[in-house]
Amino acid sequence: MSGVEELFRDEAAAPSKTVASAPGAAESTPASATAADEAAAASIPVERPDIGDPAFSGPIAELTGVTRFFPGPPPVNALRGVDLTVDRGDYLAIIGPSGSGKSTMLNTLGLLDRPSTGTFLFEGIDVAGLSEDERAGLRARAIGFVFQSFHLMPTRTVLENVMLAGTYAGLTREEREPLARRALDRVRLSHRIDSTPNTLSGGERQRVAIARAVCTSPRLLLADEPTGNLDRANSRAIMELFDELSADGLTIVMITHDEAVAQAAGRRVRINDGELTVIE
Numbered sequence: 516m517s518g519v520e521e522l523f524r525d526e527a528a529a530p531s532k533t534v535a536s537a538p539g540a541a542e543s544t545p546a547s548a549t550a551a552d553e554a555a556a557a558s559i560p561v562e563r564p565d566i567g568d569p570a571f572s573g574p575i576a577e578l579t580g581v582t583r584f585f586p587g588p589p590p591v592n593a594l595r596g597v598d599l600t601v602d603r604g605d606y607l608a609i610i611g612p613s614g615s616g617k618s619t620m621l622n623t624l625g626l627l628d629r630p631s632t633g634t635f636l637f638e639g640i641d642v643a644g645l646s647e648d649e650r651a652g653l654r655a656r657a658i659g660f661v662f663q664s665f666h667l668m669p670t671r672t673v674l675e676n677v678m679l680a681g682t683y684a685g686l687t688r689e690e691r692e693p694l695a696r697r698a699l700d701r702v703r704l705s706h707r708i709d710s711t712p713n714t715l716s717g718g719e720r721q722r723v724a725i726a727r728a729v730c731t732s733p734r735l736l737l738a739d740e741p742t743g744n745l746d747r748a749n750s751r752a753i754m755e756l757f758d759e760l761s762a763d764g765l766t767i768v769m770i771t772h773d774e775a776v777a778q779a780a781g782r783r784v785r786i787n788d789g790e791l792t793v794i795e
C-alpha cells in the first residue's frame with residue numbers, strides 16, 4: 516500500500532473506525548490525523564490552510580532533477596533526477612514494473628513525500644517551503660485520488676462516502692451534498708446513493724471512488740492502478756470515464772504496470788529503476 520493510499524482506510528479497516536482518513540489529513544502527524552477523523556465523523560469541516568490558486572494557468576506540476584533517496588538498509592535511489600512537467604489538461608500515464616518508483620512518484624506528486632533533492636513546483640508553488648498543514652490543505656483542495664482497492668467506508672452509504680471528500684476540503688454539509696449528488700450523477704450511480712459499498716460490483720465501487728475524487732473539483736486526479744482489481748469490461752468502463760473527465764479538462768496522472776491501460780492516456784512516460792523516459 517502506498518503512502519498516499521494509507522491516508523484512506525478501506526474495507527479492511529477496523530470495524531470500530533467510523534471514518535476514513537483522507538488526503539486532507541496530515542500524513543506524518545497522527546494527532547492531527549485523528550483530529551481530522553473526528554471532525555469528519557462529526558461532519559465538521561476540517562480546517563486546513565487555503566493554499567494554492569485555482570486560477571493559476573501554468574503547469575500543474577513541474578519536477579526538476581527530483582531525487583528520492585531512502586537510506587535503508589538497504590539504501591535505495593527510488594527516483595533519480597526526474598524531470599517532468601504536467602500541464603493543465605494533461606492525461607499522463609506513468610508505466611513501470613514493480614519496484615521501479617511508481618508509488619514514490621505518486622507520493623511526491625500527491626504532496627505526501629518530499630524530494631531528497633531537486634525542485635517540485637505544484638501550480639508554481641515550491642512545495643519544499645510548505646508546512647505539513649499547508650501541504651495537507653493544498654492536497655485536500657487541489658488533488659483527487661483513486662486507488663486500485665477503492666478504499667470506501669463499508670458502514671457508510673455511497674452518498675456519505677462521496678460527501679466525506681468535501682469535509683476534508685473544508686466544505687459544510689450544505690455545500691457537500693449537492694456536489695456529491697452531482698458527482699454520483701456524473702459516474703451514473705445516482706440510483707445507488709443509499710446503498711453501502713458491499714452491495715456494489717467492483718466497477719461500481721470504483722465509480723464511487725472516482726465520484727469521491729472529483730466531487731470537490733480537484734485540479735489534478737492521481738490514479739494508482741485504477742483498473743487493477745477489475746475485469747476487462749469494467750476496466751474499459753473506467754477508462755471511458757477517465758476519457759470523459761479528461762475531455763472535460765481534468766488533469767489526470769495515472770500510474771500503472773499495464774501497457775494496455777496506459778494506451779488510454781494522451782501521453783506516456785516510462786519509469787525504470789527511478790529514471791523517467793518519454794515514450795514516443
Ligand SMILES: Nc1ncnc2c1ncn2[C@@H]1O[C@H](COP(=O)(O)OP(=O)(O)OP(=O)(O)O)[C@@H](O)[C@H]1O
Nearest residue numbers: 585587591593611612613614615616617618619620
Ligand atoms: N519508505 C521506503 N523505505 C525504503 N525504501 C523504499 C521506501 N519506499 C519505497 N522504497 C523502495 O524504493 C523503490 C521504489 O519503490 P516504489 O514503491 O516507488 O515502486 P513501485 O513501482 O510503486 O512498485 P510496485 O508496483 O511494486 O508498487 C523500491 O526499491 C522500494 O523498495
